[in-house]
Amino acid sequence: MRKENMHQSVEVMYKKVDECPIVNSQFSFFQMVYVISGNGFLKINGNCISYQTGNLMLLTPNDYHNFDIVNTTEFLLVRLNSEYVKDYRSKSIDHIECLLHYASHLSGCILKRKEDEFLVKSIAESLMHAIDNADIYDEDLITHYVNALIVIAARNIAKIKPEGIKVSADKRILEIINYIQSNIFFPDKLKASSIAEKFDLSGTYLGSYFKHHCGETVQSFTSNYKIRLIEHRLSFSDRRINEIVAEFGFSDESHLNKFFKKHKNISLTGYRKAKISLN
Structure with a gap:
């Protein structure tokens, strides 16, 4: 290699x-x-x-x-x-x-x-x-x-459907995905109730509708997308942890670190150090 x-x-x-x-x-x-x-x-x-x-x-x-x-x-x-x-x-x-x-x-x-x-x-x-x-x-x-x-x-x-989405997925699911990605820095807009209201759906139907077309829950999709963006911040920017906290609307550094560690099984600083050593 x-x-x-x-x-x-x-x-x-x-x-x-x-x-x-x-x-x-x-x-x-x-x-x-x-x-x-x-x-x-x-x-x-x-x-x-x-x-x-x-x-x-x-x-x-x-x-x-x-x-x-x-x-x-x-x-x-x-x-x-x-x-x-x-x-x-x-x-x-x-x-x-x-x-x-x-x-x-x-x-x-x-x-x-x-x-x-x-x-x-x-x-x-x-x-x-x-x-x-x-x-x-x-x-x-x-x-x-x-x-x-x-x-x-x-x-x-942007024209390519996200991984996991069904070939038969309709236009509205793509609009919901685009809405989530466009508002990823605004936690209030990412609540299921806010998304459901935006697209004139009931909260219960939104959950089953999204999972049927994408193979995962709205919360899972949103969290995974947010994690990827945070990974990119840690890998390709000099932003401080507290700046990333503010950008993504977390309450504090501990909250963000707990969220990240839950998904990646490593701390924010540990992830950044590992990426730096690879480069």
């Missing part, structure tokens, strides 16, 4: 390969992979997923992966380290969290909007041009392209 780190905040690379040079790679950074040409299979965390020209795939930190190349493949790799993620979060936290939250649930190409395929191809070509034609302000230009790619990836991921 080879572990690879990066020290630049963002790195854009072009690779043309006939076979994967590294088997069972594990990176400490976040990576977007665009397939310029070629096809084959991405083997990630024990799963095998086909890829082809025009695909955009996401690899999260500490994924185990390698590519099985069928036909010579050209890759454009956009790598983001934790420092880039921290800086981006201060600008638009929703986009980067969308990627970080859902990427580990995804397989294969994340492009779901047909019209975005052209945009991603254009951005990839622009990044390639910047790589091949070094000039003044290249770093700023590349950053703008990468940020645009993040926004496009995020809005496509």
Whole structure:
């Protein structure tokens, strides 16, 4: 097993390969992979997923992966380290969290909007041009392209149904999920009574309706989503524990620590230290 780190905040690379040079790679950074040409299979965390020209795939930190190349493949790799993620979060936290939250649930190409395929191809070509034609302000230009790619990836991921939701789930359940995610920092709005009132449902029916479509209770879904966001705060930001307490509406640090430990079986500081040691 080879572990690879990066020290630049963002790195854009072009690779043309006939076979994967590294088997069972594990990176400490976040990576977007665009397939310029070629096809084959991405083997990630024990799963095998086909890829082809025009695909955009996401690899999260500490994924185990390698590519099985069928036909010579050209890759454009956009790598983001934790420092880039921290800086981006201060600008638009929703986009980067969308990627970080859902990427580990995804397989294969994340492009779901047909019209975005052209945009991603254009951005990839622009990044390639910047790589091949070094000039003044290249770093700023590349950053703008990468940020645009993040926004496009995020809005496509938003179209993907959450893990566990039934294929037959109706539009209203997706609206409820979106409501929960949009109001995750406002505990009063996340109460079952508030959600039921918002969607003109009885509290009892909301519970059975949500579990039928999502395979878990509203409370479980909300808690798991909140835990993931708190994990990202601990892994990719310098926010103090008391700042996270205030952000998520917990009464105090003890309350948040108890909530986190119940779900992750580790304290907040213990989790953060473990993540730092991995990087």
